[in-house]
Amino acid sequence: QVQLIQSGGGLVQAGDSLRLSCAASGGTLSSVFMGWFRQAPGKEREFVGSISRYGGTTYYIDSVKGRFTISRDNAKNTVYLQMNNLKPEDTAVYYCAAGPYGSASEADFRSWGQGTQVTVSS
Numbered sequence: 001q002v003q004l005i006q007s008g009g010g011l012v013q014a015g016d017s018l019r020l021s022c023a024a025s026g027g028t029l030s031s032v033f034m035g036w037f038r039q040a041p042g043k044e045r046e047f048v049g050s051i052s053r054y055g056g057t058t059y060y061i062d063s064v065k066g067r068f069t070i071s072r073d074n075a076k077n078t079v080y081l082q083m084n085n086l087k088p089e090d091t092a093v094y095y096c097a098a099g100p101y102g103s104a105s106e107a108d109f110r111s112w113g114q115g116t117q118v119t120v121s122s
Contacts, residue, residue, distance in 0.1 A: 002027035002098050002111045009094065009116030016120070017084045022096030022113050024077040030054075033102050034079045035109055036070060038092035038118075045095070047104040051079065059104075064090075088122040 008020040022034070033053055039045040049060040051070045058070050069082040079096060094116055097109035 002029065002032060004096050004098060004111055004113035006094075006096055006113035006116045009118050011119045011121065012086055013121050014087055016086055017082070018086060018118060019083065020081040020094055020096070020116060020118070022079045022081075024098075027077075028074070029072065029077050029079060029098065030074040032098040032100065032111075034070075034072060035097045035099065035104070036081050037095045037097060037106065038090075039095070039115075040089075040092040043092075045106065047106075048094070049081070050102065050104065052102065057102075083118070086118075086120045088120050091118060091120050093117050 003025040005023050005025050012018055031053055035050040036048040037045050038048050049070050051058045051072055055072045060068055067085045072079040096113040098111040099109040
């Protein structure tokens, strides 16, 4: 089971950009489907987007479409979430997750990153 280590969170102003990284430890990301989730204070964790095993297919929820981009570099065992034009409503703890097949459901992801805080000031 792959262990995921996240980095890249922080405090930014509205309109700024930020890139989150999710690196595998003790395994490889080359054969797993990856998803990004986020959890805002007082709210349930929600699916943000996903990327297929080799990066050929991505999916995003409407609220981030056109602003967020998920990519992966399997040679580096790393998945990225590039966030542009950030908005205050993007403020949340962001999690990467790995699973055996494509899904937007938390239950289908077996490995999770530790989470990283993204705070967008208005």
